[in-house]
Amino acid sequence: QQQVKQSPQSLIVQKGGISIINCAYENTAFDYFPWYQQFPGKGPALLIAIRPDVSEKKEGRFTISFNKSAKQFSLHIMDSQPGDSATYFCAASIHGGGGNKLTFGTGTQLKVEL
Amino acid sequence: DAGITQSPRHKVTETGTPVTLRCHQTENHRYMYWYRQDPGHGLRLIHYSYGVKDTDKGEVSDGYSVSRSKTEDFLLTLESATSSQTSVYFCAYSKGTSSPDTQYFGPGTRLTVL
Numbered sequence: 679q680q681q682v683k684q685s686p687q688s689l690i691v692q693k694g695g696i697s698i699i700n701c702a703y704e705n706t707a708f709d710y711f712p713w714y715q716q717f718p719g720k721g722p723a724l725l726i727a728i729r730p731d732v733s734e735k736k737e738g739r740f741t742i743s744f745n746k747s748a749k750q751f752s753l754h755i756m757d758s759q760p761g762d763s764a765t766y767f768c769a770a771s772i773h774g775g776g777g778n779k780l781t782f783g784t785g786t787q788l789k790v791e792l
Numbered sequence: 793d794a795g796i797t798q799s800p801r802h803k804v805t806e807t808g809t810p811v812t813l814r815c816h817q818t819e820n821h822r823y824m825y826w827y828r829q830d831p832g833h834g835l836r837l838i839h840y841s842y843g844v845k846d847t848d849k850g851e852v853s854d855g856y857s858v859s860r861s862k863t864e865d866f867l868l869t870l871e872s873a874t875s876s877q878t879s880v881y882f883c884a885y886s887k888g889t890s891s892p893d894t895q896y897f898g899p900g901t902r903l904t905v906l
Contacts, residue, residue, distance in 0.1 A: 712892070712894075721884075721900055723896075724894050778893055
């Protein structure tokens with residue numbers, strides 16, 4: 679049972695374009711939503727995260743949009759660069775404190791072409 | 793790499809043999825986690841620990857056991873490896889000193905069970 683559904687599975691974007699990855703969740707008790715970035719042969723690394731009390735969070739070229747009523751959140755990468763080519767995972771947990779158990783989406787493989 | 797190492801990095805073993813994977817963190821953080829990563833499933837939590845000798849099950853714990861006798865080390869054991877346990881295993885830690893509590897991942901261990 680996939681509690682966090684992620685789409686698309688793969689994405690090809692031209693350099694300078696906008697990459698958009700979507701996630702939907704089922705458990706309304708989730709209250710912490712991080713995005714992780716993973717390069718080949720490496721472990722995932724936190725990219726950006728949001729709590730449900732805000733509808734948007736922006737850090738540089740990366741923005742999370744959050745729609746609590748629709749139980750959806752998305753990652754937008756503005757001005758996408760070849761260096762952004764990686765696998766992106768959305769995740770959710772019931773609380774963001776110590777020992778929080780993350781439920782991950784299935785991942786999106788992003789390729790940014792020149 | 794975020795002060796966390798995993799060993800071995802690659803292992804090939806045969807069905808029915810016991811396997812132990814080691815995770816070591818250098819800063820004595822309280823919380824540690826073991827995940828497995830499989831195509832189409834993202835990362836799934838196997839076990840986690842909230843202190844020395846304090847562990848709990850995650851989403852996919854069947855066939856796995858863990859031990860934490862020292863703060864810095866978290867061991868994952870496959871008592872009798874099966875082909876379905878072929879996967880990439882990631883360890884993570886979190887500091888537990890803030891909320892949200894970011895998880896920092898190790899480089900992973902690729903395990904093949906023949």
